[in-house]
Ligand SMILES: CC(=O)[C@@H](O)[C@H](O)COP(=O)(O)O
């Protein structure tokens with residue numbers, strides 16, 4: 001069985017860089033190093049205020065990343081234009097509003113059906129695989145299939161909150177919806193607040209999981225263990 005791929009989200013590295021205005025740390029070097037340390041993908045999530053990764057980072061990262069480049073975000077006109085120019089391997093559509101502190105829910109794929117059909121088709125027309133960020137609810141998974149997505153990404157923020165007190169309850173809907181996604185022929189990614197404590201349980205329970213994207217906890221762990229060790233520690237959870 002293939003192991004689950006680790007895509008490192010480097011938004012928080014960009015946040016540090018932006019706090020001083022110069023190019024330290026160098027985001028493209030970080031992406032290169034993450035890959036050299038074992039990351040199987042690089043994820044970024046440009047937001048309208050560009051407080052993390054900026055839109056002008058995207059072409060440089062596309063030229064740098066040798067594994068899989070995944071751009072996440074709300075497909076407003078600017079996001080869609082920039083991502084279609086860059087043509088990453090994967091785009092993950094996330095419904096965050098412009099003021100969102102961080103992602104806190106997935107799409108209502110029925111309510112936004114027509115919009116998503118259009119955006120998914122546009123991105124696929126330039127060769128980009130499209131994943132849709134959803135909560136683990138049957139109706140949202142079915143809706144993702146209906147809009148033509150290639151994959152779903154399960155929002156794992158709620159899982160991460162409940163996991164410490166009740167891991168089985170926390171993962172229940174994900175296990176169920178993953179089976180449905182596999183039946184529907186959708187690939188499965190997952191992310192948000194995954195960490196060294198909750199990752200291996202999630203991976204063991206959720207059959208069909210292909211990829212996780214992890215940023216916040218991984219960057220926090222790297223402050224203590226260093227980036228190379230930390231990436232290896234996350235990879236061990238996935239193998
Ligand atoms: C969709 C998702 O969960 C991630 O893209 C996350 O939102 C990134 O987090 P930050 O932008 O808060 O680092």
Ligand SMILES: NCC(=O)COP(=O)(O)O
Pocket residue numbers: 009043072153190191192193194213214215216217218
């Ligand atoms: N798609 C989730 C992601 O990229 C990272 O989320 P987090 O680990 O920063 O919470």
